Amino acid sequence: MGKFIYLSAVNLLATLFLLIGCSSTERTNERIFTQIPDDWAQKYIHPLSADHTDLSDLHFLQALIGDRRIVALGEQTHFDGATFDIRSRIVQYLISEMGFDVVLFENGMFDMQLASDRFAESLDIEDIRANLYTFWKVQEHENMFRHWQEVTDSGKKLGFGGFDIKHTSEGYTANSYSRSMRETMQRVNPEAVKSDAFSEYIAIWEDIERRADRSGFRGALGKLRYKMNNRKKKEFAQLSNDVAGMFEEADELWWAHTVNMLDQGILAYSNVRLWRLLLNRSSFIPVNNRRDVLMAENLAWQLENKYPDRKVILIGATYHFIRNNRHLEPIKVQGIPLHEAVVMGEVLRKGMDEEVFTIGFSAYEGAHGIIRLGEEGTEVVPPHEFSIEHEVVRLWHEQAFLVLRDSEPSPGFWEKGPVIRLFDYESDTRSKKWNQILDAVVVIREMYPARGYQIVSSSIDADQNQEQ
Numbered sequence: 001m002g003k004f005i006y007l008s009a010v011n012l013l014a015t016l017f018l019l020i021g022c023s024s025t026e027r028t029n030e031r032i033f034t035q036i037p038d039d040w041a042q043k044y045i046h047p048l049s050a051d052h053t054d055l056s057d058l059h060f061l062q063a064l065i066g067d068r069r070i071v072a073l074g075e076q077t078h079f080d081g082a083t084f085d086i087r088s089r090i091v092q093y094l095i096s097e098m099g100f101d102v103v104l105f106e107n108g109m110f111d112m113q114l115a116s117d118r119f120a121e122s123l124d125i126e127d128i129r130a131n132l133y134t135f136w137k138v139q140e141h142e143n144m145f146r147h148w149q150e151v152t153d154s155g156k157k158l159g160f161g162g163f164d165i166k167h168t169s170e171g172y173t174a175n176s177y178s179r180s181m182r183e184t185m186q187r188v189n190p191e192a193v194k195s196d197a198f199s200e201y202i203a204i205w206e207d208i209e210r211r212a213d214r215s216g217f218r219g220a221l222g223k224l225r226y227k228m229n230n231r232k233k234k235e236f237a238q239l240s241n242d243v244a245g246m247f248e249e250a251d252e253l254w255w256a257h258t259v260n261m262l263d264q265g266i267l268a269y270s271n272v273r274l275w276r277l278l279l280n281r282s283s284f285i286p287v288n289n290r291r292d293v294l295m296a297e298n299l300a301w302q303l304e305n306k307y308p309d310r311k312v313i314l315i316g317a318t319y320h321f322i323r324n325n326r327h328l329e330p331i332k333v334q335g336i337p338l339h340e341a342v343v344m345g346e347v348l349r350k351g352m353d354e355e356v357f358t359i360g361f362s363a364y365e366g367a368h369g370i371i372r373l374g375e376e377g378t379e380v381v382p383p384h385e386f387s388i389e390h391e392v393v394r395l396w397h398e399q400a401f402l403v404l405r406d407s408e409p410s411p412g413f414w415e416k417g418p419v420i421r422l423f424d425y426e427s428d429t430r431s432k433k434w435n436q437i438l439d440a441v442v443v444i445r446e447m448y449p450a451r452g453y454q455i456v457s458s459s460i461d462a463d464q465n466q467e468q
Helices: 038-044 061-065 081-098 109-122 139-153 176-188 196-215 219-223 230-249 253-269 274-279 281-306 344-355 388-394 459-467
Strands: 045-047 070-073 102-108 159-164 312-315 356-368 399-403 440-447
Touching: 038 045, 061 081, 070 081, 070 344, 081 139, 081 312, 081 356, 081 440, 102 109, 102 281, 109 159, 109 176, 109 253, 159 281, 176 196, 176 230, 176 253, 196 230, 230 253, 253 281, 281 344, 344 356, 356 388, 388 399, 388 440
Parallel strands: 070 312, 070 356, 102 159, 102 312, 356 440
Antiparallel strands: 045 399, 399 440
């Protein structure tokens, strides 16, 4: 999530902090000619089950992923029902069969920590779901949430968190951060609470939260409401260092790290102006790059300090997970030059490339979006004829898992630079080195929109009602 800015009046405000298709092939009894040789397809393409009755079709993941302890599961957009269904099955397999026990979302790191703390007390998975963005609360994730509850009820400990540097996502009132920070500092270092530096710092954050709450925005949009000139930025950066140091002295390393990450995000977004984005989407490129660098630093810190011996699943936009994006042929997607962008996966891989396995998703036809209140999905645009999507459909697969990493080049195909649409349903993204950009891609014949889900109750909802 948090990929690109685009000008759709309907989606602009919902996707400024996100990144934000296909003809039908009639079936006959004859197999249509495919450009992928049979021997390559048999070795590197794994058909997936469409009926969702069990997970036996995923056993190949054992040998493929091996002892890598991080699996990144992307999504083409944040509104892909079929992707969510398949990805949920993969998540269940990783947890039940391969020992993965931590799930980190592209969600606000503070919010998810608060949700995780409440979940640790309640053991109710609704405390996690309540904090996720609306597009991840959908019905297509119901089996995944149910599985997590069953695993928790069995006594196995699951961990949840976020790797984004937003100060809030969903599920909490806007003043949760400053209030929690003050309460923690009062407990671990009461003298620091009386200091001028801490008081000034808290006052700034209360103002940030107040403006975000007044606007009704969360995440990146909330940050866009707070502006600072260069002098104010310098002062805020110094206060941030001071407060982080106070937490370090009290051995509250997570809080020290959180202060640093969230404040760096505030500083980055303070340069953004909505009117400028409307006139020139490329003006968002520097802050988009900065966000991915910060997410990489945040994730690396969590993997080393919070989850050093655990196996971690990442869920978010495919854009953030790719590596070696310089191998993409020059293209702009929603105003962002993909081949020149700074992305989290590329920053992160330099220190842990052999630990991470990245899986993207794409679709051939259908529609995407969230179905609720009578809304309909958006039709998937036909993909280029020289695309992985076309090739999979020609092979009659409804759903297929294509192995890219360590796969042998197929003469006459990969070196020509086929298309894989990983980042939206319109842009024909090409590369001759897809196996260096991500490890695998799941291709779905027919995408369908996600179905909205309304949470009935959770401990978070109860707390919010009391606060209001």
